[in-house]
Amino acid sequence: MAQHIVSPEVHEHHTQEQESLKTAGFWLFLISDVILFGTLFATYVVLVGHTNGGPTGKELFEIQGFVISTFILLTSSFTSGLAVLQMHAKNLKGLIFWLVVTILLGGAFLFIEIEEFLTLIHEGANIGTSAFLSAFFVLVGTHGIHVTLGIFWCIGLIIQLRKHGITTVTKRKITNFGLYWHFLDVIWIFLLSVVYLMGVM
């Protein structure tokens, strides 16, 4: 590192500048992700009636399953918030603890989702059954992939936290992860309303 050329304060100043840019960029990324999900939602809404004589949402969705996943994901969003609070309190242990809880809840959510998918496929309702099911699997699956990536991201962050502690850089990373996780929560609320609740109604 060539930081010896400048004082630590100056370097810290530059680092903070860089990190604030990255948070701004991350917000823009989230906007693009909103568009991505928006397109998938639009596709789903257009194709929801195209069941090709196959099963409809009403026949497939089980209320118990999606209520439990909603509860788990909302809780994980809450725990990720607690993690950020611990970060601001400069409590590394608390931060890592709540991140681990968040990951575990995310994993549980994924587990339920995968099981739901497997059940559907077992019942003969797979991605190739009808346009409606293609749209369903892709919309919900894309959210699931986002959750999966979030979990791997978080694991990476925990390792970095153990190595570097709470610094300007790791702080920004945790903040962005928190944004991402809340964002997935919001997307899920829309999924819940548009896909599941409207599906069973």
Add this chain to the structure above:
Amino acid sequence: MWDSIKEFAADFFVTGDPLIYGADVSIALVSIAIVFVLTYFKKWKWLWREWLTTVDHKKIGIMYLIASLLMLFRGGVDAILMRMQLALPDVEFLQADHYNAIFTTHGTIMILFMAMPMMFALFNMVVPLQIGARDVAFPFLNALSFWMFLFGAMLLNISFVIGGSPDAGWLSYPPLSELSGSPGRGQDFYIWGIQISGIGSLATGINFIVTILKMRAPGMKLMKMPLFSWSVLSASITILFAFPILTVTLALLFLDRYFGAHFFTLDGGGMSMLYVNLIWMWGHPEVYIVVLPAFGIFSEIVATFSRKTVFGYNSMVFAMMVISVLSFFTWVHHFYTMGSSADVNAFFAITTMAISIPTGVKIFNWLFTMYRGRIKFDLPMLWTMGFIPCFLVGGATGVMLAVAPANFQYHNSYFLVAHFHQVLIGGVVFGYLAGIYYWWPKLFGFKLDEKRGRWGFWFWNIGFYLCFFPQYFLGLDGMTRRVYTYGWDRGWAALNFASTAGAFLMGVGFIFQVWQIAYSVRKGERDKTGDIWNGRTLEWSIPSPPPVYNFARVPQVQHVDDWWREKEDRENGIVRPQPELEPIHMPKNSGIPFIMSSFWFLIGFGFTFDWIWLVIIGFLGVFGSMYARSFTYDVDYYIPVDEIKKTEQKLRGATT
């Protein structure tokens, strides 16, 4: 064993056409030559250190430029081949399927792998210099965008010799582009080539929004920002909202083809009209994405070469923003004839016409920037002058096409082909060429030769009108686009022949430009002042080519056209204070963008050939690269003051 190898080769390599064998041989020869030269001159290390791992926006800009010029050549050859096939009725130069592949790759390459990278070349070459920044907001991401684009483009381009070219049109409407209509590999190359480079484009959009919003030199309020940077901002915002739609659309088409989903298929309840809507929700903004920066370029050039402040700055900014918003509300005009109700067609006809209003205002503003100025017709200005009539007529035919009831008679005909070539060549290509001529000395330190450039200009322009004006009449006479042949009884021979002649003239123009570059590298006028055009904006205040850190001192901006004002001040004996030099904070080079993009290439290639093992390797590589980057904390360095002083002295020695 031997049989299975033969079977594999027949599937893997494209066979059966002498043109393709020729391409095979030339690709092999060129590759061998490149490897030989690099090895012989011991340049591998240099290539890796200076180019493949660079995060410097100027070098990335230059690489974009080179790639886009190569793609312009490839797309141009496609165009010439098509025009040769259509020169006369019943020509048997190309087979139907070969012709179909050529117009598909021509369109795809010209929009996505020529116009887009040429635009990004200009973004990269100019924006940080123009706003007084030392690099873009995310230099690493910038390099990643470039390599994603390049590997995506390569993926599409190798389809010519391996696996087969896509041949379902540049927007690949399903169900033709589904497995039922296009069972070959070409369509998968198309999807992954665009998908990979599209992710790069989205990242570039985000990068430049943050760069422009957060990294302007102190004092440069948004309304004091040069108009080119404004145009980049508006284009980048449009990218941010449009490109995710493309990503989703192509992903859905891929899922249809690969996993048997039914989004757009003939059976299973698929709906091809949905695809047409989605692709144009991206596609129409895309047209404005590429043309907005051209508007910015003209604004800079007109002001510089008329030696006058640009007229109606506020109007110009407002017009660009209106265009980028309206561009999201016109997509249906690409398919008025798909049975939409009169309400829908009327609405989109009005929005489409409305978008011509701010565009027209910009033309007036350019004209009145020239009014009461002192106009010099150097090459950049010459291309701008070529642009104005061309874009006016192209815009007018656009308004004609917007008239929904009349559109039923133009749609999918050569009238449409002539129109969009007129706006895309007359607007985008002329604009980018003007921009390249304008900023070339800044990036390379020498001017491109005027004389050869003028020959190029006139061949391009005369060729253009000769090529595309006949096509308006062919369209009105019932010639539809994408036909690979037609009969003598149609009476289209003379106009088609003229059109082909025009295409060749444009080809000659391009050859002149290549000659011009080759000639100027050795004999072009050297730029010793850094301000070869008597410019107005910050990029002209630093040496050409700029040092790696661009600005030794971050400029303090006071006005629009700040550099021009500073020069005026100097003439009046006012010298702005020069703050002390400080060590400069710079990003470190990284090989990860190159490596990660090559893994993306493997993913695309693997999906195209159903080689799941390759896809898995690719994904592992991509995630490995992301992790490696996330765990890298040593990403920057400082340039000490002594070194800055030395560099500045060397660069400015002759002038100051």
Add this chain to the structure above:
Amino acid sequence: MKATHKRLRMLGIILVGVGMAVFLAGCGNPMVLDPKGQIADIQKEMIWISIILCAIIIVPVLGIWIYISVRYRDKPDNKAPYEPNWSHSTKLEVIWWGIPIIVVGVLGYFTVVATYDLIKPPKATANVEPLTIEVTSMDWKWLFQYPDQDIATVNYLNIPENTPIQFVLTSNTAMNSFWVPQLGGMMYTMPGMAMRLWLQAEGPGEYLGMGANFSGSEFAKMHFKVKSMPQNEFDAWVAKSQDEPAKLTRETYAKLAVKGTVPIQTFGQNEPTLFASIVVKNGGHHGISIRGSDPVKSNQQSSGVKSEAETKEVSGSQQPEQNQ
């Protein structure tokens, strides 16, 4: 330099001259501007209105462009005023925001009126009973069914003159677009959907029709002749066609659906439920709702495609085999 300029200019003039000569020789009277029916007439009118309105802006602007670039050239002896900082004039900007807004307003008015006009059946022949033709674009041929005459043709159309023709369009594979320029504008043929398009021919004549949207290999060969003829001649042709031994059945249709080009054909008998089943098979499982132009109000169901109920029956009882 001067000599080069002169040479360049000469070259330019010669090329432009050659170009103009070719134009005059080549364009004659292009189809779209030589309409033979009421629909195409309205469209031609719209084309001219838009050309004139655009010219109102373009011609003066080109004049200004030439004037400015000549008058304000950077020459040492140029006495024209030079005002390097003159960069704003509210009055001027209001003018050139205003003019295009007005022009677009006028053009927009005409456009909206014509848009609503053209989706209705032709007014001039409102009293004439319309003829319905069901059109299917295939790889790479056109199937035309005359449900009320109980005949079908491939790759050619005969129609009675001065009669509104109701085309109902679909595709059995890729999208295409049905276009007979001299009778009127085009309409897409979409798999799984049915579109309505009104056309009408004035007087007898023979017109070129074609597929206008790329649909694969032999797309370029998808053109056909449309012959309009007096009613009695048409009736005679129908009667003669009904005697043709070839019949359109699901079997002959399946043969026809094989990819490739075919010569013109006539079927002496139509398969009445075929068209609806093509639409249904390709995703139109909600029965047929026809997009595009308005139907004739009084007899919406009498002519045209089989009704929804019948369609459902078709799709339920006999799902036709997959196409390729």
